[in-house]
Amino acid sequence: MTKRIVVALGGNAILTDDPSAKGQIEALRYTSKRLIELIKQGHQLIISHGNGPQVGNLLLQQAAADSEKNPAMPLDTCVAMTQGSIGYWLQNMLNEALAEAGIDKQVASVVTQVVVDENDSAFTNPTKPVGPFLSEAEAQAVTAETGDTFVEDAGRGYRKVVPSPKPISFVEYPVIKAMIEQDFVTISAGGGGIPVKQAEFGYEGVEAVIDKDFASAKLAELVEADYLVILTGVDNVYVNFNQPNQEKLENVTVAQLNNWIAEEQFAPGSMLPKVEAAIAFVENNPKGKAVITSLENIAAVMGEGSATFVSVD
Ligand SMILES: Nc1ncnc2c1ncn2[C@@H]1O[C@H](COP(=O)(O)OP(=O)(O)O)[C@@H](O)[C@H]1O
Ligand SMILES: NC(=O)OP(=O)(O)O
Numbered sequence: 001m002t003k004r005i006v007v008a009l010g011g012n013a014i015l016t017d018d019p020s021a022k023g024q025i026e027a028l029r030y031t032s033k034r035l036i037e038l039i040k041q042g043h044q045l046i047i048s049h050g051n052g053p054q055v056g057n058l059l060l061q062q063a064a065a066d067s068e069k070n071p072a073m074p075l076d077t078c079v080a081m082t083q084g085s086i087g088y089w090l091q092n093m094l095n096e097a098l099a100e101a102g103i104d105k106q107v108a109s110v111v112t113q114v115v116v117d118e119n120d121s122a123f124t125n126p127t128k129p130v131g132p133f134l135s136e137a138e139a140q141a142v143t144a145e146t147g148d149t150f151v152e153d154a155g156r157g158y159r160k161v162v163p164s165p166k167p168i169s170f171v172e173y174p175v176i177k178a179m180i181e182q183d184f185v186t187i188s189a190g191g192g193g194i195p196v197k198q199a200e201f202g203y204e205g206v207e208a209v210i211d212k213d214f215a216s217a218k219l220a221e222l223v224e225a226d227y228l229v230i231l232t233g234v235d236n237v238y239v240n241f242n243q244p245n246q247e248k249l250e251n252v253t254v255a256q257l258n259n260w261i262a263e264e265q266f267a268p269g270s271m272l273p274k275v276e277a278a279i280a281f282v283e284n285n286p287k288g289k290a291v292i293t294s295l296e297n298i299a300a301v302m303g304e305g306s307a308t309f310v311s312v313d
Contacts, residue, residue, distance in 0.1 A: 034296070079193075110179070275310075
């Protein structure tokens with residue numbers, strides 16, 4: 001039976017060890033081949049993706065801009081730029097994979113604006129890690145020069161943090177919905193969506209990066225998806241992660257996850273938002289399941305391999 005599946009692509013589905021455009025296109029070529037396995041099985045794919053590494057790199061490139069003739073772009077515009085570039089690469093690679101598989105299906109990216117609350121406490125408490133991983137000494141040197149805030153990111157090094165308000169609504173949702181109804185493969189809410197606030201007539205950008213897992217959960221809720229699949233660097237969520245007594249989670253409920261959240265089992269800025277997004281989706285859509293796994297293990301969604309499945313109870 002056809003399932004409606006929202007797939008949120010994490011960092012390493014797009015950027016492996018080569019951050020050049022060519023390297024990211026290659027990573028997305030592989031990713032697309034894996035993704036269309038679900039289309040081959042007759043399922044409907046609704047794709048979103050992250051942009052943390054890319055938007056952080058773009059911010060670093062902005063620092064090289066001169067102030068008048070070649071001005072630095074604000075963060076919301078940088079999010080739009082990464083949404084555009086990743087969407088462009090991904091739609092091309094999906095088209096290629098579909099053509100190779102002899103499947104005639106349209107793919108398109110939607111430049112997606114996501115409304116946030118300008119009074120969200122995130123604006124005074126930046127938590128979203130973006131850009132490259134630095135050593136502690138490198139991070140301290142950048143902070144001394146720019147005033148940027150860095151945090152240690154899940155044992156992998158230090159990353160700059162930016163405000164990450166919660167997504168409220170999708171400006172382009174009627175368009176996304178119409179495309180889904182036509183059975184087009186949609187790429188939307190890239191990089192969590194371009195953060196905007198309501199203006200008198202229309203919308204105005206705000207400087208932030210929305211967490212793509214929260215945006216994807218909201219999208220999955222709106223489209224009443226059967227599955228929200230969050231693809232990341234690990235096959236499963238763990239308790240006691242990276243410790244000798246780490247324990248793989250396979251089928252878990254919201255109540256169990258809430259207990260582990262209280263024990264601080266999931267790293268803020270990396271696994272915690274994924275777990276929270278999974279909870280939000282199944283609580284608002286109790287018939288749906290959330291799945292956290294790796295791209296390599298995507299077949300687990302249909303029962304072939306290891307993944308963490310979250311259900312409401
Ligand atoms: N409890 C945990 N269980 C599994 N992975 C965890 C846990 N805590 C932190 N992590 C780390 O979080 C990473 C996923 O977050 P991140 O790489 O920021 O996401 P994304 O794939 O969306 O870019 C995993 O690859 C893993 O290294
Ligand atoms: N915007 C966002 O959450 O990106 P990452 O998933 O790449 O961190």
